[in-house]
Amino acid sequence: MDKNKIGVFLSLLLALGLTGCKEHKSNSKLVINEVLITNEHNFQDDYGEHNAWVEIFNRSYGSSNLAACLLKASNTPGDTLTYFIPKGDVLTAIAPRQHALFWADGKPNRGTFHTNFTLDATADNWIGLFDAGNNLLDEVVIPANTLGADKSYARVNDGSEEWEVKGGSDDKYVTPCTNNQTIDNNAKMEKFQLHDSAGIGMAITAMSVVFIGLILLYISFRFIGKASVALSRRRAMAVKGITDKQEAKEKKLGEAHGEVFAAIAMAMHEMQSDVHDVEDTVLTITRVKRSYSPWSSKIYTLRETPHKK
Amino acid sequence: MGEFIHFLGENLSDFWTYTGFANATAGHLVMILVGLFFIYLAVKKEFEPMLLIPIGFGILIGNIPFNMEAGLQVGIYEQGSVLNILYQGVTSGWYPPLIFLGIGAMTDFSALISNPKLMLIGAAAQFGIFGAYMIALQWGFDPMQAAAIGIIGGADGPTAIFLSSKLAPNLMGAIAVSAYSYMALVPVIQPPVMRLLTTKHERLIRMKPPRVVSHTEKVIFPIVGLLLTCFLVPSGLPLLGMLFFGNLLKESGVTRRLAETARGPLIDTITILLGLTVGASTQASEFLTMNSLKIFGLGALSFIIATASGVLFVKIFNLLLKKENKINPLIGNAGVSAVPDSARISQILGLEYDPTNYLLMHAMGPNVAGVIGSAVAAGILLGFLI
Numbered sequence: 283m284d285k286n287k288i289g290v291f292l293s294l295l296l297a298l299g300l301t302g303c304k305e306h307k308s309n310s311k312l313v314i315n316e317v318l319i320t321n322e323h324n325f326q327d328d329y330g331e332h333n334a335w336v337e338i339f340n341r342s343y344g345s346s347n348l349a350a351c352l353l354k355a356s357n358t359p360g361d362t363l364t365y366f367i368p369k370g371d372v373l374t375a376i377a378p379r380q381h382a383l384f385w386a387d388g389k390p391n392r393g394t395f396h397t398n399f400t401l402d403a404t405a406d407n408w409i410g411l412f413d414a415g416n417n418l419l420d421e422v423v424i425p426a427n428t429l430g431a432d433k434s435y436a437r438v439n440d441g442s443e444e445w446e447v448k449g450g451s452d453d454k455y456v457t458p459c460t461n462n463q464t465i466d467n468n469a470k471m472e473k474f475q476l477h478d479s480a481g482i483g484m485a486i487t488a489m490s491v492v493f494i495g496l497i498l499l500y501i502s503f504r505f506i507g508k509a510s511v512a513l514s515r516r517r518a519m520a521v522k523g524i525t526d527k528q529e530a531k532e533k534k535l536g537e538a539h540g541e542v543f544a545a546i547a548m549a550m551h552e553m554q555s556d557v558h559d560v561e562d563t564v565l566t567i568t569r570v571k572r573s574y575s576p577w578s579s580k581i582y583t584l585r586e587t588p589h590k591k
Numbered sequence: 592m593g594e595f596i597h598f599l600g601e602n603l604s605d606f607w608t609y610t611g612f613a614n615a616t617a618g619h620l621v622m623i624l625v626g627l628f629f630i631y632l633a634v635k636k637e638f639e640p641m642l643l644i645p646i647g648f649g650i651l652i653g654n655i656p657f658n659m660e661a662g663l664q665v666g667i668y669e670q671g672s673v674l675n676i677l678y679q680g681v682t683s684g685w686y687p688p689l690i691f692l693g694i695g696a697m698t699d700f701s702a703l704i705s706n707p708k709l710m711l712i713g714a715a716a717q718f719g720i721f722g723a724y725m726i727a728l729q730w731g732f733d734p735m736q737a738a739a740i741g742i743i744g745g746a747d748g749p750t751a752i753f754l755s756s757k758l759a760p761n762l763m764g765a766i767a768v769s770a771y772s773y774m775a776l777v778p779v780i781q782p783p784v785m786r787l788l789t790t791k792h793e794r795l796i797r798m799k800p801p802r803v804v805s806h807t808e809k810v811i812f813p814i815v816g817l818l819l820t821c822f823l824v825p826s827g828l829p830l831l832g833m834l835f836f837g838n839l840l841k842e843s844g845v846t847r848r849l850a851e852t853a854r855g856p857l858i859d860t861i862t863i864l865l866g867l868t869v870g871a872s873t874q875a876s877e878f879l880t881m882n883s884l885k886i887f888g889l890g891a892l893s894f895i896i897a898t899a900s901g902v903l904f905v906k907i908f909n910l911l912l913k914k915e916n917k918i919n920p921l922i923g924n925a926g927v928s929a930v931p932d933s934a935r936i937s938q939i940l941g942l943e944y945d946p947t948n949y950l951l952m953h954a955m956g957p958n959v960a961g962v963i964g965s966a967v968a969a970g971i972l973l974g975f976l977i
Binding site: 468470471474475478479480481482484485487488489491492493494495496497498499500502503504506507510511513514541543 | 703707711713717725733734735737738800803805807811823960964967975977
């Protein structure tokens with residue numbers, strides 16, 4: 283492959299990669315997960331006060347840091363307040379699949395988790411979460427008069443697409459700083475217990491997948507093997523000067539078994555090591571080209587001897 | 592003076608409460624005997640010494656009785672103790688993938704590449720896992736525990752540890768010890784099953800010698816293998832990724848130093864740590880339970896089922912093959928991925944019936960396919976249950 287072709291290939295690869303890397307906000311690790319506006323008897327802040335709050339959820343399985351992110355809110359068109367989440371607070375690092383709660387009390391001097399804006403239940407509230415580069419990570423609009431006292435607007439499950447009003451019923455409850463649906467069972471395992479108590483379903487499906495995986499591998503290597511045999515036959519034909527494919531096939535060119543090579547190697551070994559006591563020896567010295575690598579460089583493995591000046 | 596002697600007496604009495612003699616229970620003694628038995632099997636019978644010596648000695652270490660309320664920080668289950676730190680590689684599951692890296696770097700897949708249909712035997716033998724899974728469910732284990740126990744039938748210690756650390760951490764000690772014990776006992780378990788399920792005529796089948804596999808094919812194999820198996824079962828990525836990566840290091844021909852490290856010092860180090868800590872995790876108080884006995888029973892059954900399914904699959908498969916392409920069913924047992932022991936059993940049994948019929952190279956095909964198959968099966972179980 284010449285350099286031009288390699289260049290074209292790499293450019294296409296880069297273009298494809300850049301297209302694929304386009305960021306979709308729904309893919310962000312951090313999302314707004316639950317919002318409560320009118321807090322009468324719900325969660326108290328560390329000052330013992332009831333204020334509106336915004337819960338952020340890290341839906342990834344790795345830690346994520348909110349430091350330097352921006353939390354913006356607006357309940358009047360053209361008037362957006364921006365809260366810069368301070369750097370240097372270890373608590374802004376959210377563990378995998380965990381939550382952080384921000385108090386929308388308009389009192390940022392009370393600490394990292396107290397924002398400079400408040401929310402108004404009688405107006406549309408737009409809340410946006412932006413990363414340090416001011417790129418939108420997630421946003422939500424809570425329509426005016428949607429939420430009563432101590433009711434929250436939340437995703438049905440942590441990080442899910444659907445939102446609902448929570449509070450006031452046994453299956454829809456307000457959950458500051460914790461999962462929107464309490465996970466008190468292993469749904470998958472319970473399904474297996476319920477529908478496949480004998481394990482037959484699991485055995486059939488899992489064995490099918492194992493077979494599919496290895497059949498795919500089998501098919502691939504059947505073709506690769508055939509291609510390889512054809513290639514070595516072509517090479518053998520070129521060496522032996524045979525042009526007729528049928529003749530090459532009859533002579534089984536390129537299909538030698540490992541045993542043949544093993545026998546040849548053994549014979550050569552015996553001839554060279556056992557039969558002749560003294561051999562005429564020709565010593566060939568070839569210059570060995572070694573490409574430089576810091577891993578093999580002697581410079582990095584030798585310590586310079588200190589010298590006195 | 593009397594007060595001083597009283598003080599010394601109190602000190603000695605206090606010291607006595609810390610000694611193993613004061614804290615020993617019947618359970619500790621039983622486990623110490625088990626450890627000694629493992630060491631005996633390894634030294635005298637040479638059953639998997641690389642595994643049984645570390646595990647056997649680990650059992651001794653883990654069952655030295657001590658005052659568990661004194662906070663000495665010596666037990667494997669005491670957070671922050673040296674053994675506990677070494678055990679993290681097992682509980683968080685990073686020892687097994689490193690072992691797989693080494694296995695990949697030492698495995699020659701040529702036999703499989705030259706005769707890819709042997710892969711299907713490796714798939715069939717995985718029925719041992721699911722057969723044991725079904726029986727475990729009947730014996731009262733929940734699906735996650737049953738899956739962790741079933742994987743013993745994959746005959747792959749690292750895979751068993753990896754899966755049980757995710758699905759049933761409380762059973763991991765028993766599962767790991769059971770898996771490694773039965774791998775060591777493959778020469779005892781498999782031959783009777785193989786003899787029972789084959790006729791004399793079948794045992795004499797001669798297979799076509801494998802063709803020579805080109806370097807290009809060997810390089811392509813780990814790449815295609817990774818892409819196909821992991822696209823299908825991404826949850827098998829830690830094991831399959833490392834297995835195929837190790838194999839690429841070996842076959843690429845340009846990373847000899849890395850391949851040698853992976854199959855030499857690295858796998859040796861991890862094997863020592865893995866064996867020792869798995870052995871030490873069998874503390875009598877945690878290990879000697881009815882469940883452990885059940886797990887040992889299920890482990891034996893899973894090996895028998897896996898061997899039988901491999902052999903029977905070959906017999907059925909032979910019905911579809913031309914006469915010159917028939918497979919000797921004695922290599923069916925090698926689908927159980929105890930590399931290379933089960934392949935060696937095929938060879939020994941084959942030679943018993945025909946001293947010129949060498950089956951080892953043919954048996955290595957299903958044997959390494961079994962490694963891939965058991966890692967895929969572990970990925971499936973993880974994907975289904977977590």
